[in-house]
Amino acid sequence: MTNVTKQDVFNQVTDALVELFEIDQTEIIPEAKLYEELDLDSIDAVDLVVHLQNVTGKKIKPDEFKAVRTVQDVVDSVYELLKAE
Template sequence: MTELNKQQVFDQVKDALVELFEIDEADIQPEAHLYQDLDLDSIDAVDLVVHLQNVTGKKIKPEEFKMVRTVDDVVESVLELLKEA
């Protein structure tokens, strides 16, 4: 995957949330909480991690993802992973 900027990563995460969980695109904002605002559960979070691993080609460690609470946290996590390449 080529170097992505924050907006591109956000778009990828948003697309994943719409595609995987049928969340309304308008609800997916950087500050939206995955669990409270978007009604994801821990199983959904695992599905999201697997999807992002496939998109990025990088392994996401579960402990890194435990700290994720908002859509922006997901974006930042992916950006960090991509920097490690």
């Protein structure tokens, strides 16, 4: 996944949230809070990390994901991971 954009990552994260948790796509906006607004819990967050690892082929460290609160935080984390080749 070279030359990936943040929009590409956002689309992947959106697809994952819809597919894994049946969240309405219209609710998935960059500033949506994962826990409060999208009703994810810590187990869901782990599932999301595993899914994104499979999609990107990159290992996501749990520490990097602890600070994630919004959809944009997820996008930024995955984007930085992909850039750090």
